[in-house]
Amino acid sequence: MDKIWLVFQREYLVRVRKKSFIVMTILGPLLMALVMIVPVGLMMMSDDTKTIQVLDESGLFADKFVSNEDFRYVPVPGPVEAAKTNYLASEDAGLLYIPQLDIDKPRGIQLFSQKSASMTVISALEKQVKQELEAIKFAKSGIDQKVLDQIKTSVDINTVNLSTEGEKSSNVGITSLAGFMGAFLIYLFIFIYGAQIMRGVIEEKTSRILEVMVSSVKPFQLMAGKIMGIAAVGLTQFLLWIVLTSAVYAGVSSAFKLDRFSEAKIGQTVQTMQTEKDAAQAQEIHEALSAVQNLNLPLLVGGFLFYFLGGYLLYGALFGAVGAAVDSETDSQQFMMPITIPLILSFIVAQTIIMKDPNGPVAFWMSMIPLTSPVVMMLRLPFGVPGWELALSMVLLMAGFVGTIWVAARIYRVGILMYGKKITYRELSKWMFYKG
Amino acid sequence: MQPILQIQGVSKRYEAHQALNQVSFEVPKGSIFGLLGPNGAGKTSLIRIITQITGPDEGRVFFEGQPLQPHHVKEIGYLPEERGLYKKMKVGEQLVYLARLRGLSKAEAVQKIKAWAQRLDLTTWLTKNVEDLSKGMQQKVQFIASVLHEPKLLILDEPFSGFDPVNANLIKDEILQLRDQGCTIIFSTHRMESVEQLCDEIVLINQSQIVLSGIVREVRARFRTQTYLVEGRGKLLITSPDFKVLQQTQQGNKFTAQVQLENNTGPNDLLRYLIERVEVHLLQETVPSIHDIFVQTVQQTSRQ
Structure with missing residues (x-):
C-alpha cells in the first residue's frame, strides 16, 4: 500500500x-x-448608431422614421440621382429610397449602401416600413392601433417540478x-x-x-x-x-x-x-x-x-x-x-x-x-x-x-x-x- | 556456509516456448556468479523469476534458505539489460524515489545518494534533469539506483553494454569492491572476457537448460585437452606417434607449436623428446578460455 x-x-x-x-x-x-464574453462583446461593439439617409417620394413616411439607439434617420431631398451623389460623398451607412407606393403592393423600395448592408440593418428597416404600412392599412380599415395592442398577447409557460417535498419551479x-x-x-x-x-x-x-x-x-x-x-x-x-x-x-x-x-x-x-x-x-x-x-x-x-x-x-x-x-x-x-x-x-x-x-x-x-x-x-x-x-x-x-x-x-x-x-x-x- | 540463493527445478513456459526447463543451481554467498548463455537461452526469464517480476511454473527459489517472498525485494538489487530512467525527473529525486520503493526511508536515501554521487563524480548533476545527462552519466545513475539499498544480492544483466571503457572499468572496480564488502553478485552476460576477469563460479544455460556449471578454474580444467604450447630455437620436426602437432610456425631459426599429447604421455615426456632435438624456451599448458568452452558447449548442446 x-x-x-x-x-x-x-x-x-x-x-x-x-x-x-x-x-x-x-x-x-x-x-x-472568453468563450462566453467574446460574442456578447462583439455584438456590443458593432452596436454603434448607424446613420441612414431617407428619401421619401411617397410622402407616407414623413416623421415616421424615429431615430433610436441603433439608427439615426436623416431626411434628404430628391431627386434620387442627386441624393445618390450626395450620399456617396457622405460616410453614412445607407440611403433608403422610397418611391411613390401602391399601399397594397409596395414595390421598388431600395437601400443604397457603400458596403453591403448587413442582415440586421435590412430586417430592421423592413420591419419599420412594414409597421408603418400596416398602420396606414389599419387606419384605413377603421382598426384602432390601441385595440390592436390590446389584442396582442405574450405567453410564457413556467414549468414546475411537483414532488412530495413540494413544488419547485424548474427551468428546462x-x-x-x-x-x-x-x-x-x-x-x-x-x-x-x-x-x-x-x-x-x-x-x-x-x-x-x-x-x-x-x-x-x-x-x-x-x-x-x-x-x-x-x-x-x-x-x-x-x-x-x-x-x-x-x-x-x-x-x-x-x-x-x-x-x-x-x-x-x-x-x-x-x-x-x-x-x-x-x-x-x-x-x-x-x-x-x-x-x-x-x-x-x-x-x-x-x-x-x-x-x-x-x-x-x-x-x-x-x-x-x-x-x-x-x-x-x-x-x-x-x-x-x-x-x-x-x-x-x-x-x-x-x-x-x-x-x-x-x-x-x-x-x-x-x-x-x-x-x-x-x-x-x-x-x-x-x-x-x-x-x-x-x-x-x-x-x-x-x-x-x-x-x-x-x-x-x-x-x-x-x-x-x-x-x-x-x-x-x-x-x-x-x-x-x-x-x- | 548457506548459499544465498538456491534454485530448485525451476521451469517456465510461454505458450509454445519453453523458457526454462528444470533449472537447478546454488549461488554461494560473497561470490561473483556468472549466468551465461547465448541470446534467448532463458537468462532473463530466470532473472525475472529471482526478482519476482514473474513466478515459476514449477520449482522453487530460496533466498538465504527461505522461500522467496515479496519482502526479499529489499535485499535484491537489479540492473536490467533494458534499463532507463524517467527523463523529466531530477536525478536526485529519481534516486530517492527508486530507493524508497526498495524500502529505504527518505533520510537514509538522501544520505546514501550523496555518498554515491561523490564516489562516482555526480554531485553537481543531482539537481539536473535526467535528459540533460550524457549516456554514460545516466548509466552511472542506473548503477547507483541498483545498489543504493545495499542489497545482499545484486543482479547485473549485461552491465557493461553501452559503457565506454573508462566507465566500464569504474563499474568493474565498484563491483569488486561490493563483493569484498560481502555482497553477492549475479552477473549475466554473453561477453566472456569479463567473465574470466570477474567470476568465481558460472552456470551456462543453453536452450532453457543448464549445460555447464562450476567454479571457473575447475571448469577450465575440465576442458583440458592435453595441449601444450612450445617455443624454442632450432628446426622442430616431430615424428613420434605420442605427440600430435596441431599447429606449427617457423620463423628463421625460431619455432612455435601447439602439441597435443597422446598415448598417456605426460608433459615431461614431451620435454625429454624436445630437449634432444631443439633448444626449448617455453613449455606451457594451453587451457581453453571460457569463451572457447562457451562456444564449444553451446554448439554441442544445440546440435543434440
Missing part, C-alpha cells in the same frame, strides 16, 4: 509541477469566460444545461486524463524504466498509483477551476449587479424598470438564476464526483492497458478505437435522444451500461432519476471498473515487459490467462 502511495506521489507531483498544468489551470476558466433550459455541463466535463476529463495515463505508460516503456520499477513494485501497484495520481491531478485542476470560476463569477455578478435579480429584491427591481420590456427581461433573469439555485446541487456535485471517478477509473484502466500493449503512441490507434467509441457515442446520443427524453428507454439502458453511464447518467441527473435506477447504475459502474481493472492489470503485467512486438487482439486475450 505504501508503494502505491509513493507511485501516487510521484505521478501527482511530476504533473502538477509542470508548467503546462499551471498555465492550463489559470487559462482554463479565462478561456471559458437551465436543467439541461447543468446536466450537459456535467456530462461534458466528465467526457472531457476522461479523454484528457485517460490519454495521459496511456502516454505515461508508453513513456515508461520507451524510456525502459519499467523493468527497474516492476522489480520493486507489483505491476498492479504501479498501475493503481499512476491512475489515482493522475485522477488527483484532474481533481486538483477541477477544484482550482471552480475556485477561479467562482471568483470570476463574483466579479461579473458585482459588475452587472446580478444581486438585483435575487428573490428578495426582484419585485423592487422590476418596478424600477422603465419599460415593460426591461421588466420582462429582469423577470427572466430572475427565473434563470432561481432555477440554478433550485437545482439539487449536493446531488449533482456528488453524482458528478462519483461518475467522474468511476468513469475515469474504468476508462483509465483500459487506457493504461492500451499503453502497456503498444510500443508507441502511433501504434495505439487500433486499440483506442473500441475504447473511445462508447464514450463518443454516449456523448452524441446525449445531445439528441437523451436531451429530448431524459427518462426514455435509450436513456435508461445507456445509464446502466458502465461504459456509457458516466456521461449519460450525469445528463439525466438534473431531471430527477428514481433512486433505484441511480443505485443500480452506481453498483454496475463499480462492478464495471473492478472488472476492467482486473482485465487491464493482466494485460498491463504482460505488456510492459514486451518490447518491439506488434500485438494483436488474439495475443491480448491470451495474456489474460498467463499465470503469475
Whole structure:
C-alpha cells in the first residue's frame, strides 16, 4: 500500500509541477469566460448608431422614421440621382429610397449602401416600413392601433417540478444545461486524463524504466498509483477551476449587479424598470438564476464526483492497458478505437435522444451500461432519476471498473515487459490467462 | 556456509516456448556468479523469476534458505539489460524515489545518494534533469539506483553494454569492491572476457537448460585437452606417434607449436623428446578460455 502511495506521489507531483498544468489551470476558466464574453462583446461593439439617409417620394413616411439607439434617420431631398451623389460623398451607412407606393403592393423600395448592408440593418428597416404600412392599412380599415395592442398577447409557460417535498419551479433550459455541463466535463476529463495515463505508460516503456520499477513494485501497484495520481491531478485542476470560476463569477455578478435579480429584491427591481420590456427581461433573469439555485446541487456535485471517478477509473484502466500493449503512441490507434467509441457515442446520443427524453428507454439502458453511464447518467441527473435506477447504475459502474481493472492489470503485467512486438487482439486475450 | 540463493527445478513456459526447463543451481554467498548463455537461452526469464517480476511454473527459489517472498525485494538489487530512467525527473529525486520503493526511508536515501554521487563524480548533476545527462552519466545513475539499498544480492544483466571503457572499468572496480564488502553478485552476460576477469563460479544455460556449471578454474580444467604450447630455437620436426602437432610456425631459426599429447604421455615426456632435438624456451599448458568452452558447449548442446 505504501508503494502505491509513493507511485501516487510521484505521478501527482511530476504533473502538477509542470508548467503546462499551471498555465492550463489559470487559462482554463479565462478561456471559458472568453468563450462566453467574446460574442456578447462583439455584438456590443458593432452596436454603434448607424446613420441612414431617407428619401421619401411617397410622402407616407414623413416623421415616421424615429431615430433610436441603433439608427439615426436623416431626411434628404430628391431627386434620387442627386441624393445618390450626395450620399456617396457622405460616410453614412445607407440611403433608403422610397418611391411613390401602391399601399397594397409596395414595390421598388431600395437601400443604397457603400458596403453591403448587413442582415440586421435590412430586417430592421423592413420591419419599420412594414409597421408603418400596416398602420396606414389599419387606419384605413377603421382598426384602432390601441385595440390592436390590446389584442396582442405574450405567453410564457413556467414549468414546475411537483414532488412530495413540494413544488419547485424548474427551468428546462437551465436543467439541461447543468446536466450537459456535467456530462461534458466528465467526457472531457476522461479523454484528457485517460490519454495521459496511456502516454505515461508508453513513456515508461520507451524510456525502459519499467523493468527497474516492476522489480520493486507489483505491476498492479504501479498501475493503481499512476491512475489515482493522475485522477488527483484532474481533481486538483477541477477544484482550482471552480475556485477561479467562482471568483470570476463574483466579479461579473458585482459588475452587472446580478444581486438585483435575487428573490428578495426582484419585485423592487422590476418596478424600477422603465419599460415593460426591461421588466420582462429582469423577470427572466430572475427565473434563470432561481432555477440554478433550485437545482439539487449536493446531488449533482456528488453524482458528478462519483461518475467522474468511476468513469475515469474504468476508462483509465483500459487506457493504461492500451499503453502497456503498444510500443508507441502511433501504434495505439487500433486499440483506442473500441475504447473511445462508447464514450463518443454516449456523448452524441446525449445531445439528441437523451436531451429530448431524459427518462426514455435509450436513456435508461445507456445509464446502466458502465461504459456509457458516466456521461449519460450525469445528463439525466438534473431531471430527477428514481433512486433505484441511480443505485443500480452506481453498483454496475463499480462492478464495471473492478472488472476492467482486473482485465487491464493482466494485460498491463504482460505488456510492459514486451518490447518491439506488434500485438494483436488474439495475443491480448491470451495474456489474460498467463499465470503469475 | 548457506548459499544465498538456491534454485530448485525451476521451469517456465510461454505458450509454445519453453523458457526454462528444470533449472537447478546454488549461488554461494560473497561470490561473483556468472549466468551465461547465448541470446534467448532463458537468462532473463530466470532473472525475472529471482526478482519476482514473474513466478515459476514449477520449482522453487530460496533466498538465504527461505522461500522467496515479496519482502526479499529489499535485499535484491537489479540492473536490467533494458534499463532507463524517467527523463523529466531530477536525478536526485529519481534516486530517492527508486530507493524508497526498495524500502529505504527518505533520510537514509538522501544520505546514501550523496555518498554515491561523490564516489562516482555526480554531485553537481543531482539537481539536473535526467535528459540533460550524457549516456554514460545516466548509466552511472542506473548503477547507483541498483545498489543504493545495499542489497545482499545484486543482479547485473549485461552491465557493461553501452559503457565506454573508462566507465566500464569504474563499474568493474565498484563491483569488486561490493563483493569484498560481502555482497553477492549475479552477473549475466554473453561477453566472456569479463567473465574470466570477474567470476568465481558460472552456470551456462543453453536452450532453457543448464549445460555447464562450476567454479571457473575447475571448469577450465575440465576442458583440458592435453595441449601444450612450445617455443624454442632450432628446426622442430616431430615424428613420434605420442605427440600430435596441431599447429606449427617457423620463423628463421625460431619455432612455435601447439602439441597435443597422446598415448598417456605426460608433459615431461614431451620435454625429454624436445630437449634432444631443439633448444626449448617455453613449455606451457594451453587451457581453453571460457569463451572457447562457451562456444564449444553451446554448439554441442544445440546440435543434440
